[in-house]
Structures are given as structure tokens and as C-alpha cells.
Amino acid sequence: MFIVIEGIDGAGKSTQTKLLAEWFEEKGHEVVLTKEPTDTAFGKLIRKLVLTGGKEGIIDGARISHEAEALLFAADRAEHVSKLIKPSIEAGKIVISDRYFYSSLAYQWARGLDLEWLIDLNRFAVRPDLVILLDLPVKESMKRINGRSIKTEFDKIVELQKKVRENYLKLAERFPEIRIVNALASVEDIHNDIVALVEHELFKK
Ligand SMILES: Nc1ncnc2c1ncn2[C@@H]1O[C@H](COP(=O)(O)OP(=O)(O)O)[C@@H](O)[C@H]1O
Numbered sequence: 635m636f637i638v639i640e641g642i643d644g645a646g647k648s649t650q651t652k653l654l655a656e657w658f659e660e661k662g663h664e665v666v667l668t669k670e671p672t673d674t675a676f677g678k679l680i681r682k683l684v685l686t687g688g689k690e691g692i693i694d695g696a697r698i699s700h701e702a703e704a705l706l707f708a709a710d711r712a713e714h715v716s717k718l719i720k721p722s723i724e725a726g727k728i729v730i731s732d733r734y735f736y737s738s739l740a741y742q743w744a745r746g747l748d749l750e751w752l753i754d755l756n757r758f759a760v761r762p763d764l765v766i767l768l769d770l771p772v773k774e775s776m777k778r779i780n781g782r783s784i785k786t787e788f789d790k791i792v793e794l795q796k797k798v799r800e801n802y803l804k805l806a807e808r809f810p811e812i813r814i815v816n817a818l819a820s821v822e823d824i825h826n827d828i829v830a831l832v833e834h835e836l837f838k839k
Pocket residue numbers: 641642643644645646647648649650778779781782817818819820821824
């Protein structure tokens with residue numbers, strides 16, 4: 635089974651992926667908890683070039699293009715799918731990813747790239763059984779992020795986060811595997827909502 639948790643920065647993805655992994659482990663399942671961008675060389679390159687917003691991202695004095703950004707995230711994902719996600723699913727493990735293909739659609743589309751191109755670029759990405767979209771207003775997520783020490787370039791741009799949120803909600807209309815969960819609730823209530831969705835998916839299967 636392959637489950638993805640999506641949402642804008644500060645929605646509660648890392649918090650909920652850990653709780654869901656523990657829930658599966660308590661039921662005796664073997665869980666692979668992963669994230670995008672990954673911690674491989676590709677993920678490190680992305681953080682260096684894209685997320686710092688600092689001088690590392692500058693090549694010949696200009697920030698890398700949005701197209702190059704999208705290609706980097708897709709390259710990281712191609713390795714992630716072939717080396718970790720697919721083999722783990724085939725081995726009968728529960729894979730839970732903090733961000734995946736839908737982040738590329740929501741964020742790079744917000745950066746002005748063509749949605750159909752982004753979907754084509756990621757056609758190799760095996761589709762999850764369930765995608766949990768943690769949805770909340772940006773003013774709340776910003777409050778949560780401000781409590782965090784390290785901020786990425788994306789975190790700080792409120793306008794971008796608003797566009798990303800709108801994009802996610804549009805994607806939820808297009809991709810039936812996406813389920814929207816109210817991320818304004820308490821950590822425990824969100825976890826219970828996610829468990830209810832997972833149980834439904836497990837029994838439905
Ligand atoms: N339901 C919640 N209500 C209030 N604060 C939360 C909730 N879930 C997470 N947080 C806090 O908000 C911040 C962002 O949570 P995190 O899980 O890191 O979000 P993300 O991974 O989506 O960026 C953290 O400080 C976390 O403790």
C-alpha cells in the first residue's frame with residue numbers, strides 16, 4: 635500500500651506521517667516512511683539550488699529556471715520511485731511519503747509552469763492508493779512556520795502559499811485518490827480522520 639500526505643508548508647505533514655507510521659507499526663505492518671525532496675544526492679542538490687534561495691541557487695548570477703526546478707524534483711522522484719517506493723510496495727510494505735508528485739503539480743504550477751507538462755514529466759510516478767491533503771488557511775500555516783527556525787525560500791512567500799493551496803484544491807477535483815482533511819483541527823483529530831480514511835481504503839481494497 636502506498637500513502638502520500640500533501641499540503642502547504644506548515645500544514646502538519648511531518649507530524650501526521652509519523653503518527654500514521656506508528657499506527658501501522660502497532661498493527662504489525664512494516665512501514666517505509668519517506669519524503670520528497672529526498673535525502674539522496676538529488677534532494678541535497680535541490681535544497682542547495684532551489685530551497686535556500688541563497689547564493690548557492692545562483693548560476694551565472696541568476697536563479698535557476700522554474701523548468702530546471704521542475705526537472706530536478708522529477709529526477710529526485712524518478713530515483714525515489716525506482717529505488718525505494720516500487721521495491722517497497724512489491725515487498726508488501728506500507729509506504730508513506732511526506733510529499734510526492736502532487737507537490738510538483740501544486741508548487742511548480744504556482745510558479746507559472748504548464749500543468750499538463752508537469753503531469754507528463756512525472757508520468758513514471760506510480761500513483762498512490764491514497765493521498766491525504768491537509769488543507770488550512772495560509773495565515774494559520776504561516777503562524778506554525780514562524781515557530782520554526784529553518785525557513786526555505788518557499789516558506790516565506792505568502793502569495794505563493796495561497797496559490798499553492800488553491801492548486802491543491804483544484805488537483806483534488808482531478809485526482810480521485812486525493813482526500814481533503816481539515817488541518818485546522820487538533821493533531822489527534824487530524825490523525826483520527828486520516829486513520830478513518832485509511833481503514834476505509836483498506837476494507838474497500
Ligand atoms: N494540528 C496542528 N495544530 C497546531 N500545530 C500543529 C498541528 N500539526 C502540526 N503543528 C505544528 O506546526 C508546525 C508544522 O508542522 P509540520 O508537521 O512540520 O508541518 P509540515 O511538515 O506540513 O511543514 C510544527 O511546529 C508542528 O508542531
